[in-house]
Ligand SMILES: O=P(O)(O)O[C@@H]1C[C@H](O)[C@@H](CO)O1
């Protein structure tokens with residue numbers, strides 16, 4: 656098995672923080688972002704996306720639309736009931752909404768789905784000549800030893816063996832990439848939560864798995880090869896390793912933020928405490944209220960950042 660660290664990567668092109676590392680791409684005449692139904696010959700990326708400073712991603716299309724509507728209202732750019740067009744309407748793979756400098760994109764479930772989306776998103780931002788971009792995943796998760804409804808800001812994404820990196824097979828070889836999220840960004844988000852003061856929020860490690868059932872030690876999948884005692888022992892050892900929630904995308908998200916030079920954060924609400932059960936039994940209303948929490952936190956953060964950028968002493972700096 657051969658390992659390759661991310662640090663060996665030399666960006667082929669850099670735009671003040673956002674970079675790609677692919678010498679083949681820079682010599683390509685046209686770039687088609689197939690899963691977004693967007694292309695550099697058919698769309699003016701600089702005009703469409705050149706002002707993007709924040710990218711927020713989450714699994715569900717519905718959540719990302721609701722988030723962009725909420726963002727429009729909070730930034731004074733519209734009402735929460737306004738219909739915001741889906742930029743990727745030519746495909747049913749992902750949905751994308753733009754509100755001022757904020758882009759909201761859905762990514763589906765699991766590492767392969769978000770990974771494809773992130774490749775195309777990073778290229779989109781690169782072609783649009785965006786710089787100083789912050790990317791935040793707003794998601795749901797299963798908590799470990801935390802109250803349902805708590806929000807976890809990920810310090811580091813750990814794999815199912817509690818290792819702090821993302822392993823990927825490329826040309827038959829294992830590549831490993833760091834999965835540490837941006838520390839200052841995490842702290843800023845925690846500050847926003849204290850200001851909002853409506854729900855418990857903590858910074859902790861998140862375990863990223865490739866399955867919701869057996870991969871997360873559930874007893875209620877179609878198949879299960881372990882006992883309840885073994886399940887509890889595994890979850891307790893995750894807790895002892897610093898894990899406070901489990902989801903399915905943070906590892907590759909963290910790795911690709913680092914590789915592209917974007918500041919990255921993962922903010923997930925816990926729908927249940929996995930030490931107490933496996934099934935998600937809360938009502939739709941309660942689950943909706945939970946899902947909105949990461950959105951509230953991130954909206955507060957973005958508002959604050961935009962306000963800060965307009966202060967006289969910062970006006971000469973780029974946002
Ligand atoms: O962004 P979401 O809330 O979809 O992320 C978590 C992880 C999986 O994709 C999914 C499983 O229910 O929820």
Ligand SMILES: O=c1cc[nH]c(=O)[nH]1
Pocket residue numbers: 795796797798867871901902903926
């Ligand atoms: O338990 C859960 C809940 C949401 N998402 C997950 O990946 N796991």
